[in-house]
Amino acid sequence: MPQPPKLLTPSNSPLDLFGSEVRRYRVLANYSIKQLAAKIPYSPSFIGVVERAESHCERAFAEHCDAVLDTKEALSHLHDGLFGNKRDAFPEWFRKWPGVEEEADTLQVYEPTVVYGLLQKEEYASALLFGDHEAIDARLARQAILTRTDPKPPRLVYVLPEVVLWYDVGGADVMRAQLQYLAEVSTPRLSVQVIPNGQPHPGNQGAFVLATLSDGSEIALAETAARGIMMEAREDISRLKDRFAAICTQALPVSMSGDLINRTIEEKWTP
Missing domain, CATH: 3.30.870 (Endonuclease; Chain A)
Structure with missing residues (x-):
């Protein structure tokens, strides 16, 4: 049986909040991770680590998700608010x-x-x-x-x-x-x-x-x-x-x- 998705606490960190919103919009659009990956230039594994708050992503990822999931640019706007254009001081x-x-x-x-x-x-x-x-x-x-x-x-x-x-x-x-x-x-x-x-x-x-x-x-x-x-x-x-x-x-x-x-x-x- 597939493992249940990792529980996220959006208040824990910007990564948790962004990952939880990507997952929420994907589920609302009735897409699996594999189905979303087939529509955007990112692999299922990368989508997974973003949703699990294990990796940062570039703004382009948010833009592609917005287009496919019809979020009215919600993820791009969230990305700008959380991460802006600054380079993170940590890898x-x-x-x-x-x-x-x-x-x-x-x-x-x-x-x-x-x-x-x-x-x-x-x-x-x-x-x-x-x-x-x-x-x-x-x-x-x-x-x-x-x-x-x-x-x-x-x-x-x-x-x-x-x-x-x-x-x-x-x-x-x-x-x-x-x-x-x-x-x-x-x-x-x-x-x-x-x-x-x-x-x-x-x-x-x-x-x-x-x-x-x-x-x-x-x-x-x-x-x-x-x-x-x-x-x-x-x-x-x-x-x-x-x-x-x-x-x-x-x-x-x-x-x-x-x-x-x-x-x-x-x-x-x-x-």
Whole structure:
């Protein structure tokens, strides 16, 4: 039997609202996704991800849907109001994740190549984002969840391999400031733990984040070379939880991690 359509909450995000309206007009016109795809230059799979609020779409998609579904330009008008002509500061696959971060009670993070975005200093982020001010501002804005008071900040457990401390991002001054921040940022609700170089661990398959929300539900974001993938399936979550636990067994405690970070500053990034 086909799976029922994903339930959307239009108030959750612009993507949810737009996707729910595309679905509503399609159903009102008595079209299946395949029937709509046969009338417009977009595949059934693309229509599906738009309706499920898993991807942004260009305005032309709304225009084609308006013409076929006889909406009197309602979707184009909605697209203009929600998205305008601005380029989104986040890539399409990442657009829903900041909302997950805001709702999370706990974030468990493994990032094997660079410092995790929620803990990046502005200069470090600027070097990674090639000075794109819109993208930099959006990344830094996400960090507000770590200093909020109501609701309390999420519990953040961040694990990284030692080699991240060695990669030159922006030069010695930028690296020194970034690593000093990592060495000092730990609190009862935020921990930074380093895996010493050479310790075997199952973290070579890429970065991932596990989010536990206030209602107990769990969502993961796993990054590939091409894009990130949000996961909610119990089997996927279970595998990532097991991997994170195995990675953590090789990480130093917080205080020893801070000592290692400070030694790296002195040995590699201090003239």
